[in-house]
Amino acid sequence: MAIEIGEETLKQKHNHKNVEVLDVRTDEEVKEGMIPGAIHFPLDEIESRLSELDNHKEYVTVCAAGPRSAQAADILTENGLQAQVLKGGMSDWSGSVSK
Numbered sequence: 001m002a003i004e005i006g007e008e009t010l011k012q013k014h015n016h017k018n019v020e021v022l023d024v025r026t027d028e029e030v031k032e033g034m035i036p037g038a039i040h041f042p043l044d045e046i047e048s049r050l051s052e053l054d055n056h057k058e059y060v061t062v063c064a065a066g067p068r069s070a071q072a073a074d075i076l077t078e079n080g081l082q083a084q085v086l087k088g089g090m091s092d093w094s095g096s097v098s099k
Contacts, residue, residue, distance in 0.1 A: 002061070002073030004087040010035075010060055011095060022059045022083075024072040025090070029064060033097030035090075043068045046075050058082040065089045 005013070013019045014037065021038035023030055030040050030051035041049050041064070053059065059076055061083055069085045076083035086093070 002070050002077065002083055002085045004066075004070075004085045005060065007093060007095065010086055013058070013060065018056065019058045019060065020054075021062055021086075022072065022076075023062045024068050025063050029090075031099070033090075033099050035062060035093065036096055036098045038062065043070075043072055045055050046072050050079050051082075052075075053081055055081055058084070058085055060084050062086045062093075063082075063089045065091045 014021060014048045021035050023034050023038045023040045024043040026042055049082065059081060061072040063069040066085060066089045067089065069089060073083035
């Protein structure tokens with residue numbers, strides 16, 4: 001099971017070049033806003049798009065509340081990538097969002 005991190009930890013990590021936020025929500029959900037700088041791969045596309053990810057980076061997966069991002073992080077780690085989950089997902093995110 002993937003490691004969960006809190007919002008403050010993500011804000012600190014997000015300033016590093018080797019950390020990417022990976023939003024795994026649906027296209028409709030991301031229209032409501034994403035964490036600035038996040039990349040969007042809907043959960044159902046993760047496995048087919050693994051080649052687009054950099055194995056030298058660490059990924060923090062994000063969904064609406066946490067279950068899908070945990071699933072996505074597990075897929076990433078099973079394929080040799082470093083991944084953690086934003087605890088509580090976007091429902092607990094109090095930072096800025098971009099549309």
